[in-house]
Amino acid sequence: MSPFAGRKCLVTGGLGFIGSNLAHALVQAGASVTIVDALIRTHGGDHYNIADIAEAVHVNLSDLRDEATLRHLVRGQEFVFHLAGQVSHGDSMRDPELDLGTNCVSTINLVEACRHEAKDAVLVYASTRQVYGIAKRLPVDEDHPTVPIDVNGINKLAAEYYHLLYHRTYDLRSVVLRLTNTYGPRQQIRNTAQGFIGIFLYRALKGLPIDVFGTGEQRRDFHHVDDVVAAMMQAAVTQACYGRVLNLGGTKPWSLNDVLGILQQHCRFEFRHVPFPADRKIIDIGDYVGDWSRFHELTGWRPRTTLPEGLAQTIAFFRQHAEHYLR
Amino acid sequence: MSPFAGRKCLVTGGLGFIGSNLAHALVQAGASVTIVDALIRTHGGDHYNIADIAEAVHVNLSDLRDEATLRHLVRGQEFVFHLAGQVSHGDSMRDPELDLGTNCVSTINLVEACRHEAKDAVLVYASTRQVYGIAKRLPVDEDHPTVPIDVNGINKLAAEYYHLLYHRTYDLRSVVLRLTNTYGPRQQIRNTAQGFIGIFLYRALKGLPIDVFGTGEQRRDFHHVDDVVAAMMQAAVTQACYGRVLNLGGTKPWSLNDVLGILQQHCRFEFRHVPFPADRKIIDIGDYVGDWSRFHELTGWRPRTTLPEGLAQTIAFFRQHAEHYLR
Incomplete structure (x- = not known):
């Protein structure tokens, strides 16, 4: 029997990519799931993502920047998974104040709400390896300096610190997970601001040519959304994780050219290498490989899905739901 | 002739403690000074602080959270000294969203305004040693981990990062200085949320008994506001400082009991040691001594005022202006 059976779970950003996959897994595990989502344009929220579990979850449309409603929503919750927020690096540079609002104001409101209305809840935050900036050494462990x-x-780093501070100060049972490149079903692949893996998938599925910035030899690690969801659920029920910042990661690093090669096994498209546009180069982190051994030691978690397997499954999903996601 | 003679300088928070002292020094140096201040209750802004230079400066009352007015204010400025913000640790815990607004929203607006309207301006930010949290080693240099x-x-750490990011990304000539305990004339000593040195000064001058939390043996370094002002002006005209984070510090560390002993040479009052209140203990950083050698190497700056000299001068100032500051 799942530790989530019959438990009250709140998923912020639950209509988005990772949030909706998590909602599916929690429903599967027998949890009582409430989704809160602001459906901010470009952030990825989409009712279609939960169409097949719509009867099994409660959806509340509201913005976490609105403190008053949030206090009501967290009351009685046992697990809070915090996935709402702006995630596009480029968009954050174009509208820094929106990014601050949706990542920091919302997070302050959430930890305050939990402190006052759900002090025994477990709070799991989906952060990002972007807080490290350019890797000084690989693989990157949690002690690596943070120079975003x-x-x-x-803003994601500040949001992490709020979680840790409320653990230290008010005994809030919070965990911060640093995600790397995530891919899988329900990803908002139409939106070109949501990272290259989505862009590659969309264009490969549509048979459109792909421009790769630089040599394509830059390496990243990728984790399938199912592995991320499993990690979040594992972190939530592992007391040793509370108050910690922990990396996730993939089975092994791949270059962008590798990714394109895998996609070409499934889709017919062409790609070429082009120079980085200046506004992308300045925020590009280069090679990144995360060291997730600390999280593994605490929970036993490890990524299960290899990139070739995961991309094959993801492509099958998007082909099946092409009418919605590939419009 | 001063490098500031005839130069256009903007001081955010210029009606506050450090800002008003800086405004005095800039006027003295022949600069054309504009002060912007929101006069947020408890933040320390006070027209009296600049009464004697009121004819020589331009005061604009506005809030940096208002992006539109800020863009107008920075236009044509050559030096921007950013001192506006919430500085009370306790108040930040009681109203985290106000702290976020006045430290982060305002700073994003300021760096964006400079980028668009004053791209050649030098921007000097007054940050705090509070970003380090509890010192793991003493003295603390700039490579010490930041665990607020x-x-x-x-929020101050996030504001630092915005300055550095805009330097890296847009060549904004920004400098971040990490201040430690600052004291001196025009400090808002009536407000008990503004740190122990102000509380000590106020109560000593009024002859009121003082409660010291803990043993009183916790050590801090202190810098007189004149030394801080000199450092900010030096940083502004030293190209090697741009894009850097640099510690300031005092001539030597002193215990709280030392401070009280010095004050008792000038004022008649009693003090006793009491246990830390829980809400203070949890945010107390213990011993702190800053290593300011990096800033010294770049600029030649060093603190000039010893604590006994500085406190004697500060006490004389407050006695002279007792009617206003000791009400």
Whole structure:
């Protein structure tokens, strides 16, 4: 029997990519799931993402920047998964104040709400490896310096600190997970501001040519959304994780050219290498590989899905739901 | 002839403690000074602080959270000294969203305004040693990990990162200085949320008994506001400082009991040691001594005022202006 059976779970950003996948897994585990989402344009929220579990979850449309409603929503919750927020690095540079509002104001409101209305809840925050900036050494462990090179990285780092502070000060049972490149079903692949893996998937599925910035030899690690969801649920029920910042990561690093090669096994498209546009180069982090051994030691978690398997499954999903996601 | 003679300088928070002292020094140096201040209750802004230079400066009352007016204010400025913000650690825990607004929203607006309207301006930011949290080693240099233990420390750290990011991304000539305990004339000593040195000064001058939290043996370094002002002006005209984070500090560390002993040479009052209140203990950083050698190497700056000299001068100032500051 799942530790989430019959438990009250709140998922912020639950209509988005990772949030909706998590909602599916929690429903599967027998949890009582409430989704809160602001449906901010470009952030990825989409009712279609939960169409097949719509009867099993409660959806509340509201913005976490609105403190008053949030206090009501967290009351009685046992697990709060915090996935709402702006995630585009480029968009954060174009509208830094929106990024601050949706990542920091919302997070302050959430930890305050939990402190006052759900002090025994477990709070799991989806942060990002972007807080490290350019890796000084690989793989990057949690002690690596944090020198964010875009507004989003700065604001996500501040949001992490709020979680840790409320753990230290008010015994809030919070966990911060640093995600790397996530891909999988329900990703908002139409939106070109949501990272290259989505862009690659969309254009490959549509048979459109792909421009790769630089040599394409830059390496990243990728984790399938199912592995991320499993990690978040594992973190939530592992007391040793509370008050900690922990990396997630993939099975092994791949270059962008590798990714394109895998996609070409499934889709017919062409790609070429082009110079970085200046506004992308300045916020590009170069190679990144995360060290997730600390999280593994605490929970036993490890990524299960290899990139070739995961991309094949993701492509099958998007082909099945092409009418919605590939419009 | 001063490098500031005839130069256009903007001082945010210029009606406050450090800002008003800086405005005095800039006027003295022949600069054309504009002060912007929101006069947020408890933040320390006070027209009396600049009464004697009121004819020589332009005062604009506005809030940096208002982006539109700020863009107009920075236009044509050559030096921007950013001192506006919430500085009370305790208040930041009681109202985290106000702290976020006055430290982060305002700073995003300021760096954006400079980028668009004053791209050649030099921007000097007054940050705080609070970003380090509890010192793991003494003295603390700039490579010490940043683990803030209150909301103010988190938000000031984010504000630092915005300055550095805009330097890296847009070549904004910004400098971040990390201040430690500052004291001196025009300090808002009536407000008990503004740190222990102000509380000590106020109560000593009024002959009121003082409660010292803990043993009183916790050590801090203190810098007189004149030394801080000199450092900010030096940083502004030293190209090697741009894009850097640099500590300031005092001539040597002193314990709280030392401070009280010095004050008792000038004022008649009693003090006793009492246990820390829980809400203070949790955000107390313990011993702190800053290593300011990096800033010294770049600029030649060093603190000139010893604590006994500085406190004697400060006490004389407040006695002279008792009618206003000791009400």
